[in-house]
Amino acid sequence: MRVRLVAFTGECERLVAVASKQTLSKKPFEESWESMDEEEVETWIRETLRRGHLSPWEHCVYTFYVEDVSRVLTHQLVRHRLASYSQYSQRYKRMPKGMMEPVVPPRIGQREKALETYMNALRGAEEAYNKLVEMGIPPEDARYILPQAVKTKIVVTMNARELLHFIGLRACTKAQWEIRALAWAIWRLLYRVHPRLWKWAGPRCILFENHVRSNPVTLDDMTGGLDSGDKPQVEIVQERCPETVPAPSIPTCIKAGYREVRELVEKATS
Numbered sequence: 001m002r003v004r005l006v007a008f009t010g011e012c013e014r015l016v017a018v019a020s021k022q023t024l025s026k027k028p029f030e031e032s033w034e035s036m037d038e039e040e041v042e043t044w045i046r047e048t049l050r051r052g053h054l055s056p057w058e059h060c061v062y063t064f065y066v067e068d069v070s071r072v073l074t075h076q077l078v079r080h081r082l083a084s085y086s087q088y089s090q091r092y093k094r095m096p097k098g099m100m101e102p103v104v105p106p107r108i109g110q111r112e113k114a115l116e117t118y119m120n121a122l123r124g125a126e127e128a129y130n131k132l133v134e135m136g137i138p139p140e141d142a143r144y145i146l147p148q149a150v151k152t153k154i155v156v157t158m159n160a161r162e163l164l165h166f167i168g169l170r171a172c173t174k175a176q177w178e179i180r181a182l183a184w185a186i187w188r189l190l191y192r193v194h195p196r197l198w199k200w201a202g203p204r205c206i207l208f209e210n211h212v213r214s215n216p217v218t219l220d221d222m223t224g225g226l227d228s229g230d231k232p233q234v235e236i237v238q239e240r241c242p243e244t245v246p247a248p249s250i251p252t253c254i255k256a257g258y259r260e261v262r263e264l265v266e267k268a269t270s
Contacts, residue, residue, distance in 0.1 A: 001181060001268040004065045005189040012060040012160065013196045017044035019056035042196055049200055049216035060160040060197075064186060067153035070103035073178045074154055076170075082162040087154040091140040094133055095150065100126050102149035103178065122147055160197065163190065168204035173257030174243050181261035185268040203257070205241035205250050213237045223251045226258050 009015060018032045021044050025032060036044075048056055078085055088099070102122050108114045125147050132142040158166065163186065169175065170183035190198040200210070202219040210216040217234050224230030236247040245253050258265075 001069050001178070001185070001264055002067045003182065003185040003189065003268045005062060005193065006065050006155075007063040007157075008193060009060040009062070012194045013045060014041055015059050016048060016056045016160070016197060017041040019059050020044045020048050020053060023053070023056075045196055045200075046216055049210050050214070052211060054161045054164065057160040057164060057197075058162075060194075061157060062160070062163065062190065063155065063157040064189070065153070065155055066182065068103075068151050069154075069182065070178060071148040071150060071152055072103070072176075073182060074152055075148070076176065076179050077154070077156065077182070080158070080162065080166050082158065084157040085154055088152050090143040090146065090152075094139045095129065095143070095146065099151045100129075101151060102147070103151060104149075106177065118149075122149060164201055164207070167201050168207045171257070172203040172205075172243065173253050173260075175257075177261060180257065181264040181268065184258055184261060184265045188265060188269050203241075203254055205238070205243075205245070205254070208242055209236060209238050219254075223254050226255060227262075 014033065014036065017040065018029060018036060021027075021032050021036070022029055027035075048054060074087060078087075102119075104115070104118065108118050125145055128145050129142050132145065133139060167183050167187050170179050171187060172180070175183065187198060187201055190201070199218040199220065200206070200216060202222070206217070206219060206222055209222065219226070221233045222236065224232050232251045236250055238247055238250075240246050241250055241253075
């Protein structure tokens with residue numbers, strides 16, 4: 001997996017803050033934009049979460065280039081409909097050799113017999129695909145035999161509100177491992193460019209927590225830090241997360257889900 005942030009709205013944090021303030025202020029947009037200091041930017045971003053007023057996040061748009069992922073992943077990804085996608089075509093182009101190298105799930109790759117069975121089946125499918133194309137069968141028909149494990153690439157554009165929702169669902173421990181790695185990789189890239197926005201993001205237990213408390217909390221507040229052994233800095237208000245994990249176990253659950261894919265996330269975003 002490789003993920004790159006290739007385009008994004010520049011001053012996204014200020015844009016969210018000013019757009020939020022515009023819903024309550026009589027000041028012109030330009031005046032708020034010029035006069036708002038960094039502390040006020042932080043305050044208005046926090047206010048969007050406190051009030052559940054996330055429409056200002058929709059003004060920020062990000063584009064990612066994702067490659068060396070499976071069709072299993074992209075079939076899940078494109079279910080997020082408030083987005084734009086441009087994916088490598090299996091219809092018009094014969095699959096190149098490099099993209100016929102499969103994504104191997106870790107639980108298969110770690111077991112010798114399972115890996116042997118998996119690879120034998122994939123090699124058979126690849127051989128049959130190539131034979132069909134050589135017989136004159138067009139790629140759009142030959143592709144029916146291709147497994148979902150074959151690698152693909154896709155350009156993805158989402159606004160910040162949809163990304164908040166995407167990360168909430170797919171960074172959860174309950175999400176499938178490959179798309180969970182993608183969600184954390186996207187979060188990592190977003191945090192690098194706009195930390196004042198994306199410190200609030202994470203699995204949907206964080207979003208739910210911020211719906212039920214008077215003041216929102218960050219990912220680090222809830223976990224003590226993904227890569228640290230520190231305890232949470234706040235007491236969790238929700239009794240159980242949406243996946244029914246009890247409150248005392250939520251920080252451990254988040255960290256465990258992240259640790260399982262951390263190596264892949266770091267490699268994908270390096």
